[in-house]
Amino acid sequence: MTEPEYGSDASSLNTVARKVPGGCVLNGRKRWPGNSSFADVLVVFARNTSTNQVNGFIVNGGSPGLKTSKIENKVSMRIVQNCDIELENVFVSADDLCQFFSGSCECMQSLAFSRVMAAWVSIGIAVGVYDACQRYLGERKQFGVPLAAFQLNQEKLVRMLGNIQAMWLLGWRLCKLHSSSKMTIGQASLGKAWITKQARETVALGRELLGGNGIVTDFHVGKAFCDMETVYTYEGSYEVNALIVAWEITGISSIRPTSWL
Structure with a gap:
């Protein structure tokens, strides 16, 4: 959920999901997700441009357009690999919209x-x-x-x-x-x-x-x-x-x- 510009004010997140045939494409950035550098599955929160609601989307690790980089120089919880994430036109199928996170x-x-x-x-x-x-x-x-x-x-x-x-x-x-x-x-x-x-x-x-x-x-x-x-x-x-x-x-x-x- 957290982004470089929005932490506590998570409701103002900038990452968006735009509807395309067969699903959505995600664009935006995230910061701090734990162990996302080697995760097989990520749940990314984004604003659905069709409904203006914040939804959760299942993103497979290694998806085209998905880039993760470990945050260096931490002095606390060093065992957890917190990361910066970039999403550039990352495709998510309609089946990978988290039904639980529907608002x-x-x-x-x-x-x-x-x-x-x-x-x-x-x-x-x-x-x-x-x-x-x-x-x-x-x-x-x-x-x-x-x-x-x-x-x-x-x-x-x-x-x-x-x-x-x-x-x-x-x-x-x-x-x-x-x-x-x-x-x-x-x-x-x-x-x-x-x-x-x-x-x-x-x-x-x-x-x-x-x-x-x-x-x-x-x-x-x-x-x-x-x-x-x-x-x-x-x-x-x-x-x-x-x-x-x-x-x-x-x-x-x-x-x-x-x-x-």
Whole structure:
């Protein structure tokens, strides 16, 4: 969905799908899709010029006119090959129009579920950092005692655990709501925004607990700290998700009153 000029303002995307005999041709650019450099199948969101709706289109990797290039020099989530994508008259057959993504409402439902997944990624990162810190504080000694013996370190460890317990409960609640088809878009955004915010604080506390070792990859916490910055931003930034929640609870959009985003 994301393009070089449009991230949070995804409803203004420039990629278009023009109807031709047997299907559509896509023209435009995308930025950040994960692992698209080797993907066999891509789902590309484009504005259908016939209906002015945003639809999803199934594009086969290697299609004529499709060009992908890996984004270099990332400092976070380096295992994921995020890419820039160019589409120049890429033909998509009529059968490859995603029936699910047939308008703005379906797009938002898809984004809502992906935000729940991002929230759980954050929980996993935070739990991993907590476990690493708990071991480290018990093993490393300073002034003749384990680091776990110092009250300030104990308080940080307890704060991390409290954050994790709260994140777990909210994540579990979102999954229960989703499984019963009761989860709203605002609830998903609340989960993504708040959980990633708490996870970000949690991994920052972990980095502090490891001192200098918190910035090297050997102890994993430094890498988790960087990776958490990515999760905090993707699937909608904290600010955008917060405004979606506010829209749902007040009935007033602060971004664009008639927008689907």
